[in-house]
Amino acid sequence: MTGHSRPAADEAVVTVDAVEKSFGTTRAVDRISFAVHGGEMFGVIGPDGAGKTTLLRLICGLLRADRGEIRVLGANPFRERRAAAGAIGYLSQRFSLYGDLSIDENIEFFARIHGVRNFRAGRDRLLGLTGLAKFRTRYADKLSGGMKQKLALACTLIHQPPILVLDEPTTGVDPVSRREFWKLLAEFRNQGLTILLATPYLDEAERCQRVALVARGQVLALDRPAVLQAAGRGVLLEVLVSPARAALDVARRHAGADRVQLFGERLHVKADQAAHGAALEQALGAAGLVVEGWRVIPPSLEDVYIDRLAALRPDGAAPVEVEKEQSS
Numbered sequence: 260m261t262g263h264s265r266p267a268a269d270e271a272v273v274t275v276d277a278v279e280k281s282f283g284t285t286r287a288v289d290r291i292s293f294a295v296h297g298g299e300m301f302g303v304i305g306p307d308g309a310g311k312t313t314l315l316r317l318i319c320g321l322l323r324a325d326r327g328e329i330r331v332l333g334a335n336p337f338r339e340r341r342a343a344a345g346a347i348g349y350l351s352q353r354f355s356l357y358g359d360l361s362i363d364e365n366i367e368f369f370a371r372i373h374g375v376r377n378f379r380a381g382r383d384r385l386l387g388l389t390g391l392a393k394f395r396t397r398y399a400d401k402l403s404g405g406m407k408q409k410l411a412l413a414c415t416l417i418h419q420p421p422i423l424v425l426d427e428p429t430t431g432v433d434p435v436s437r438r439e440f441w442k443l444l445a446e447f448r449n450q451g452l453t454i455l456l457a458t459p460y461l462d463e464a465e466r467c468q469r470v471a472l473v474a475r476g477q478v479l480a481l482d483r484p485a486v487l488q489a490a491g492r493g494v495l496l497e498v499l500v501s502p503a504r505a506a507l508d509v510a511r512r513h514a515g516a517d518r519v520q521l522f523g524e525r526l527h528v529k530a531d532q533a534a535h536g537a538a539l540e541q542a543l544g545a546a547g548l549v550v551e552g553w554r555v556i557p558p559s560l561e562d563v564y565i566d567r568l569a570a571l572r573p574d575g576a577a578p579v580e581v582e583k584e585q586s587s
Contacts (some may be wrong), residue, residue: 260382267549267570268483269296269297270296270297271280271294271296271485272295272296272297272332272421272422272453273294273295273301273318273329273330273331273333273422273453274293274294274295274328274329274330275291275292275293275294275314275317275318275327275329276292276330276430277290277291277292277326277327277328278290278291278317278324278329279315279324279325279326279327279328280313280314280317280322280324280325280476281325283434284434286315286475286476287310287313287354287379287476287529288314288317288324288331289310289312289475289477290326290327290477291310291314291327291471291473291476291478292327292539293471293478294375294477295422295453295482296453297451297453297455298448298451298452298453298471299385299448299453299468300378300444300448300453300454300456300466300467300468300470301453301454301455301456301467301468301469301470301471302313302456302457302458302463302466302469302470303455303456303457303458303469304457304459304461304463304464304470304471304472304473304475304560304564305325305457305459305472305473305474305564306459306564307459308475309473309474309475309476310473310475310476310477311426311427311457311459311473312352312426312427312457313476313528314457314473314474315349315424315426315455317329317459318331318336318347318424318455318503318523319336319343319347319349319424320335320336320339320343320356320578321341321345322337323337324337326489328559329363331346331347331422332346332422333484334346335383335551336489337571343559344582345367345371345373345418345420346420346421346422346505347422348415348416348418348420348421348422348423348424349424349426350412350415350423350424350425350428351426351428352430353410354414354550355524356399356407356411356414357399358398358399358400358412358441359398359400360398360445361395361397361398361399362386362391362394362395362396362397362399362402362410363382363395363396364412365399365410365414366378366382366385366410366417367382367412368414368420369381369414369415369417370382370417370418373385373417373418374418375417375418378417380509381417382417383420384414384415385413385416385417386585388443388446388447389407389412389413389443389510391406391409391410391413391564391565392441402433403436403438404431404433404436405432405435405437405439405440406435406436408429408432408436409430409439409440409443410436412423412439412440412443414426415454415467416447416559418583419536420453421453421570422452422453422454422455422487423452423453423454424455424456424457425444425454425455427457427458427459428440428458428459429441429460430458430459431517435537439514439581441463441466441507443470444456445466447558454587455512461560461564462560464484464560465560467484468483468485469481469482469483469484470483470487470560472487472560472563472564472567474567474568475571477569477571479564479568479570479571480563480564480567483501484560486561487560488557488558488560488563490563492531492551493530493532493554494520494529494530494531494532494533494534494555495527495528495529495530495558495562496526496528496529496530496536496539496555496556497525497526497527497528497553497554497555497556498510498524498528498539498540498543498550498552498553498555499524499525499550499551499553500538500543500548500549500550500551501524501548501551502521502548503521503526504521505546505548506519506526506546506548507519507526507541507545507583509542509543509548510526510539510543512529512533513538513539513542513543514528514530515530516567517529520562520565526559527556527562529566530571534583536553536554536555540553541552554570
């Protein structure tokens, strides 16, 4: 079976250097730079329209950058597409399986596309890892959503690429299948596979070794999730209050528009010190709101993302659509 040797852990297998890409007047990728190391799971995190898919397509050589440079195992993926196709397994948002082919036949089809002749042992191994072996004769259009995603992953990896690129792999997948898919990714990474993925889910970002938080084609922050969470100054207060939407306006007038975000039925408020919680509770109570309690909590990546995103806005407030996305 064809394949590449696994890169060393300290080797930069993907480098993105001051890359720009525009579509008409829209700057989809705006001078983004980062490197992904061998055996790492690296996450590109952001909502729809952040530039994630464009960035991954640039890395896979499907688009040409307007400016900057991309290297995949030392090669330019756009100019050396054959090398990129062999080095990368790309699972796009619209990865197409063939519904009238069985699981076995789908994997065989993708193996032959990549020129893999002796694919049967690799197919058996992937079917065992994904738990699809006992369903191998079932047609793809008879599979559940989670099983289709596992089959797509097996098809993507049949040519044994050293780098796996995933574009929102768990969007639209049920919670149980989502957990199973992440277990698979962890297993493949433990075997030395380098994984670069894009996702809008900030809880998934915490599973990555490093993440780039992106918005409007720019990197807002890049580091290990724990480092990003610890980097903020002051404290974060979680306030349980009702009605929460009315409390949001009061709290923003009291603490500042850029310091208060709504997470479900709770407010997250940035404060200089924990003692400010008592003053906020008093302000909310004076407005006729019921405060059930407040506490100091460590910031989540959601808090970090919204904080960095607010810095891009002239008024310093995070947009409502981001609040809804993170609290859903």
